[in-house]
Amino acid sequence: MTRVLRTIAAVGRKEFRQIGRDRRTLMILLIVPVFTLLLFGYALNFDIRHVRLAVDDRDRSAASRSLIAAFVNSGYFDLVAGVDASEATRLIDRDEVRAVLVIPSGLSRALQTGRAAAVQVLLNGDNANTATMVMGYAVTIVRSESAKYAGPARPPLISIEPRLWYNPELRSALFLVPGLIAYIAMITAVVSTALSVVREKERGTMEQVRMAPLDAASFIVGKTVPYFAISLSSALGIVLVSMLLFGMPMRGSWPMLITVLSLFLLGALGLGLLVSSIADTQQVAFQVAVLVSFLPTIMLSGFVFPIASMPRVLQLITYGVPARYFLVALRGILLKGVGLATIRLELAALGIFAGVVLLLASVRLQRQWG
Amino acid sequence: MRRVQFLIWKELVELRQDPRLLAIVVVAPIVQLLALGYAATTDVRSVPMVVVDADRSPASRDLIARFSASPNFSLIDTVSSPDDVDAYLERGRAWMAVAIPPEFGARLLRAEPQALQIVADGSDASSTNVALGYATNLLAAYAEEKAGEAGRAGGAGGAGGAGGAGRIEPRVRVWFNPRLESRDFMLPGILALLLLVVTTILSSAGIVREREVGTLEQLNVTPLRRWELIAGKLLPYAFVGMIDVCLVVAVAVFWFHVPLRGSFGLLFVLSMDYLLTTLGLGLFVSTISSTQQQAMMTSIFFFLLPMMFLSGFIFPIENMPVVIQKFTYLLPLRYYLVILRSIFLKGVGLETIWPQAAALTGWGVAILSLAVVRSTKRSV
Numbered sequence: 001m002t003r004v005l006r007t008i009a010a011v012g013r014k015e016f017r018q019i020g021r022d023r024r025t026l027m028i029l030l031i032v033p034v035f036t037l038l039l040f041g042y043a044l045n046f047d048i049r050h051v052r053l054a055v056d057d058r059d060r061s062a063a064s065r066s067l068i069a070a071f072v073n074s075g076y077f078d079l080v081a082g083v084d085a086s087e088a089t090r091l092i093d094r095d096e097v098r099a100v101l102v103i104p105s106g107l108s109r110a111l112q113t114g115r116a117a118a119v120q121v122l123l124n125g126d127n128a129n130t131a132t133m134v135m136g137y138a139v140t141i142v143r144s145e146s147a148k149y150a151g152p153a154r155p156p157l158i159s160i161e162p163r164l165w166y167n168p169e170l171r172s173a174l175f176l177v178p179g180l181i182a183y184i185a186m187i188t189a190v191v192s193t194a195l196s197v198v199r200e201k202e203r204g205t206m207e208q209v210r211m212a213p214l215d216a217a218s219f220i221v222g223k224t225v226p227y228f229a230i231s232l233s234s235a236l237g238i239v240l241v242s243m244l245l246f247g248m249p250m251r252g253s254w255p256m257l258i259t260v261l262s263l264f265l266l267g268a269l270g271l272g273l274l275v276s277s278i279a280d281t282q283q284v285a286f287q288v289a290v291l292v293s294f295l296p297t298i299m300l301s302g303f304v305f306p307i308a309s310m311p312r313v314l315q316l317i318t319y320g321v322p323a324r325y326f327l328v329a330l331r332g333i334l335l336k337g338v339g340l341a342t343i344r345l346e347l348a349a350l351g352i353f354a355g356v357v358l359l360l361a362s363v364r365l366q367r368q369w370g
Numbered sequence: 371m372r373r374v375q376f377l378i379w380k381e382l383v384e385l386r387q388d389p390r391l392l393a394i395v396v397v398a399p400i401v402q403l404l405a406l407g408y409a410a411t412t413d414v415r416s417v418p419m420v421v422v423d424a425d426r427s428p429a430s431r432d433l434i435a436r437f438s439a440s441p442n443f444s445l446i447d448t449v450s451s452p453d454d455v456d457a458y459l460e461r462g463r464a465w466m467a468v469a470i471p472p473e474f475g476a477r478l479l480r481a482e483p484q485a486l487q488i489v490a491d492g493s494d495a496s497s498t499n500v501a502l503g504y505a506t507n508l509l510a511a512y513a514e515e516k517a518g519e520a521g522r523a524g525g526a527g528g529a530g531g532a533g534g535a536g537r538i539e540p541r542v543r544v545w546f547n548p549r550l551e552s553r554d555f556m557l558p559g560i561l562a563l564l565l566l567v568v569t570t571i572l573s574s575a576g577i578v579r580e581r582e583v584g585t586l587e588q589l590n591v592t593p594l595r596r597w598e599l600i601a602g603k604l605l606p607y608a609f610v611g612m613i614d615v616c617l618v619v620a621v622a623v624f625w626f627h628v629p630l631r632g633s634f635g636l637l638f639v640l641s642m643d644y645l646l647t648t649l650g651l652g653l654f655v656s657t658i659s660s661t662q663q664q665a666m667m668t669s670i671f672f673f674l675l676p677m678m679f680l681s682g683f684i685f686p687i688e689n690m691p692v693v694i695q696k697f698t699y700l701l702p703l704r705y706y707l708v709i710l711r712s713i714f715l716k717g718v719g720l721e722t723i724w725p726q727a728a729a730l731t732g733w734g735v736a737i738l739s740l741a742v743v744r745s746t747k748r749s750v
Contacts, residue, residue, distance in 0.1 A: 022664060122543050136503060165490070
């Protein structure tokens with residue numbers, strides 16, 4: 001047993017030394033993830049403000065000016081230009097404005113004589129989500145402006161008291177950070193493990209390793225331990241930075257957080273090993289690693305695109321994406337402070353994923369070893 | 371020129387000897403596009419929700435039926451006590467809970483104003499926002515309908531209030547994507563992203579691989595000039611990239627029915643322009659790295675990730691802080707995305723998107739020149 005441990009330690013030491021010599025890769029693995037989080041944490045935002053608006057005011061009355069003021073004062077729209085009809089098309093085409101407000105010439109007369117007047121809002125709908133939200137803002141502003149002319153308002157029959165749990169201000173950072181952790185951890189773990197094994201194959205040093213008094217299992221464990229340590233510390237770094245700078249709450253327990261992180265990373269490392277058993281060159285390894293980790297983790301995990309909106313078949317596929325469980329568990333621990341009982345299914349799924357890929361990888365690598 | 375031809379031939383032979391790589395760079399983008407094309411919808415539909423029905427009257431059942439009939443919601447469960455909601459929200463099984471208070475039906479009959487509480491899970495901020503919007507609209511429509519009924523029941527006079535005064539009605543017209551399908555917007559973006567991933571990674575290994583395997587020495591003793599080395603590396607990958615462009619556009623148009631309103635010729639030419647930048651970028655990374663691992667890590671963290679998140683692919687640039695908005699002008703993907711979306715959805719031509727095309731060309735020329743300058747063949 002001690003002999004096995006010693007060989008594992010030897011492989012681990014070799015790997016650490018190799019990583020240590022490649023300063024840039026080590027830096028990329030340890031520091032860049034935190035930096036990436038900083039950049040994205042500040043940059044990314046789903047809140048839509050400062051929508052560029054052009055106005056085609058054909059009425060030029062007190063009423064039309066008041067309506068324009070209502071748009072500008074809402075804080076959602078920035079008035080870019082006053083235009084006429086022909087120019088509006090050009091501005092939208094060239095993305096200089098996202099919305100054009102067209103006020104018909106009869107607005108103030110209609111309001112005085114107690115008739116209805118329609119104002120038109122032209123929207124660039126290329127980004128459907130943004131357009132939906134802008135549409136909501138515009139309709140609300142016009143309605144509330146309209147209510148001013150409607151006389152004393154009756155209270156609505158049913159009003160709504162929304163209450164937001166876990167993230168009452170709906171801050172994007174709190175929602176994005178767990179996703180970014182999953183994303184960054186996945187990439188570093190899968191890619192670096194896959195490359196570390198395939199590199200030995202490609203350079204021919206695999207032969208030397210194989211001749212050493214070493215079995216496949218100790219080789220695999222020795223290879224994984226350093227990357228496990230590195231990715232765990234970089235993931236913890238991200239969590240700490242997000243707590244310090246983005247006010248990410250930590251409502252759950254640390255041991256559970258570390259357990260979840262470890263399980264997820266184990267799965268990722270196993271996936272990396274599995275990739276390395278398939279690929280013979282680093283180029284292939286990298287392409288495969290990116291395809292199995294990079295895109296699914298962001299697209300199929302519920303990080304950006306809601307799983308509930310996907311077609312049935314694809315929803316089934318998302319059950320095979322570990323980031324899906326990781327996200328639920330991580331948000332649960334950080335934002336909701338849930339206990340073990342609540343996320344036991346997610347933990348089990350992560351454990352099963354890690355077990356299966358590690359098993360598959362070691363079977364394949366063992367076969368290649370012999 | 372002959373020497374470049376030989377190098378191209380050598381690269382193609384190498385590519386063919388590695389059938390796995392060839393398969394990956396040709397087949398994988400299509401598979402990914404198929405999967406991601408379905409996944410990449412930011413539309414929020416069938417929001418999982420629970421209802422707390424403390425009233426249990428015909429009116430509350432009627433309201434619940436409205437929620438379960440709406441495609442925007444998927445009713446998971448109806449519970450009777452607000453305490454039962456916690457478990458659903460904690461485990462993420464439901465995103466929101468609507469609490470119908472006791473006496474809801476009775477008050478509705480008396481046309482008394484009342485408040486309904488909605489509890490929503492804020493940990494997924496963007497979807498929650500949309501879901502709340504849906505619930506608000508549904509309840510507003512319901513309340514209006516009930517008010518109308520109460521008005522009619524109470525005699526014709528009660529329905530008034532809207533009759534006498536003038537009002538402004540909003541008419542929203544959405545251009546380019548009137549059904550507000552997020553897929554039409556996302557798919558061109560996925561095309562750009564796949565091209566970026568496949569070609570940058572492919573070429574980032576280009577020179578550093580020769581260095582690592584030790585064959586760069588052999589290339590060094592040939593009379594090959596620097597720019598010839600770069601050109602010979604670039605062209606075969608560009609060829610692969612062009613195939614990818616055609617395949618992926620075909621899938622987007624014929625499978626997903628994304629409207630291609632502009633000209634395919636223009637799209638193709640500008641895609642070549644874009645390939646110039648992604649391949650140039652890869653080769654540049656290759657010249658500044660000493661191992662393939664370095665090259666790949668560098669291209670992922672310094673180029674792919676920032677481009678993916680900051681180019682406007684998912685997160686609108688106009689929402690970013692001003693400093694970062696300026697920074698995004700450095701990303702070629704930003705320009706290509708505008709080009710793609712303009713050609714696909716708006717059907718505009720070069721007269722509108724020439725600034726983007728020019729920026730892309732400039733970027734490509736600059737990065738390739740840098741790669742040529744940096745590729746001092748002899749440094750190992």
